[in-house]
Amino acid sequence: MINVGIVGSTGRVGSLLIDDLAVDNEAKLSACHVFDTLTKSVPENTVVTNDMKVLVDTCDVVIDFSAPVATQSLLEEIVENGGTKPLVIATTGFNKHQQNLLLEASKKVPVLYATNMSLGVAVLNKLVSLASKALRDFDCEIVEQHHRYKVDSPSGTALTLAEHAARARDLDLDAVRVSGRDGEIGARTKDEIGVMSLRGGDIVGRHTVGLYNDGEFIELHHTATARNTFSKGAIRAAKWLVNQEPGLYSINDCLGL
Ligand SMILES: NC(=O)C1=CN([C@@H]2O[C@H](COP(=O)(O)OP(=O)(O)OC[C@H]3O[C@@H](n4cnc5c(N)ncnc54)[C@H](OP(=O)(O)O)[C@@H]3O)[C@@H](O)[C@H]2O)C=CC1
Numbered sequence: 523m524i525n526v527g528i529v530g531s532t533g534r535v536g537s538l539l540i541d542d543l544a545v546d547n548e549a550k551l552s553a554c555h556v557f558d559t560l561t562k563s564v565p566e567n568t569v570v571t572n573d574m575k576v577l578v579d580t581c582d583v584v585i586d587f588s589a590p591v592a593t594q595s596l597l598e599e600i601v602e603n604g605g606t607k608p609l610v611i612a613t614t615g616f617n618k619h620q621q622n623l624l625l626e627a628s629k630k631v632p633v634l635y636a637t638n639m640s641l642g643v644a645v646l647n648k649l650v651s652l653a654s655k656a657l658r659d660f661d662c663e664i665v666e667q668h669h670r671y672k673v674d675s676p677s678g679t680a681l682t683l684a685e686h687a688a689r690a691r692d693l694d695l696d697a698v699r700v701s702g703r704d705g706e707i708g709a710r711t712k713d714e715i716g717v718m719s720l721r722g723g724d725i726v727g728r729h730t731v732g733l734y735n736d737g738e739f740i741e742l743h744h745t746a747t748a749r750n751t752f753s754k755g756a757i758r759a760a761k762w763l764v765n766q767e768p769g770l771y772s773i774n775d776c777l778g779l
């Protein structure tokens with residue numbers, strides 16, 4: 523049995539992880555990190571702690587669906603305090619410092635970072651690379667839609683999709699990304715990649731990558747209709763990651779894509 527520790531255990535996805543692990547045959551919950559209290563019931567003997575060191579010490583692998591500052595303290599536990607457990611990181615919205623910490627942690631332990639744990643989005647990333655390159659003259663625009671509670675924008679998934687689109691055209695995403703248009707800003711430039719966000723209701727997650735030209739366009743859509751797509755994907759990733767060497771892995775590595 524693989525013992526899993528959760529960071530973000532009181533959250534929307536974290537609480538689904540608890541449910542999924544309760545019925546899994548190969549992995550079980552061993553520890554939950556909380557900031558305050560955990561109201562959800564967990565198996566007897568589960569360690570519930572606000573101490574990252576205790577969390578890391580009482581599991582075989584950590585799954586993190588939390589907030590950038592919380593992930594930061596998890597990464598610091600590995601980089602600065604010698605924690606040794608593999609990390610599945612699903613949190614989005616990191617700043618440069620947090621991205622660097624993730625890289626540093628991956629030199630010490632196996633780290634799988636994926637802005638989207640679904641199989642569908644893993645394949646969509648591939649399709650976007652292919653389409654963006656083959657349709658080099660088409661305008662690329664990405665729209666993401668999420669529930670009203672999402673705090674980061676654009677979504678991590680949309681940024682990853684945009685990264686694939688840009689890289690396929692040898693472009694630097696930071697130089698060509700446009701997230702928001704308002705006022706008399708002029709016509710669209712050839713290389714720009716639009717990444718726009720919509721927030722409302724209970725939308726689990728929808729991403730559309732459009733490639734538009736005169737006379738034709740393609741739109742590639744992915745819709746997550748159930749949030750446990752992400753928790754189940756993360757558990758699949760954790761089972762794979764415990765057998766890997768230190769390094770930074772993507773969801774595609776885990777899925778063999
Ligand atoms: N890669 C993927 O496939 C997916 C990634 N995500 C990402 O996972 C993250 C969590 O999503 P979701 O479960 O919807 O979010 P929630 O807001 O429901 O949960 C966030 C969790 O993080 C905890 N938390 C950690 N640190 C802090 C802090 N400093 N301040 C406040 N809360 C903190 C919260 O604890 P407390 O309750 O005590 O405040 C809570 O348990 C997001 O970054 C989201 O984008 C989401 C879905 C899929």
Ligand SMILES: O=C(O)C1=N[C@H](C(=O)O)C[C@H](O)C1
Nearest residue numbers: 614637638672677678679727
């Ligand atoms: O916050 C969410 O809900 C989600 N976040 C991830 C992201 O930012 O891409 C993945 C998924 O779309 C749901």
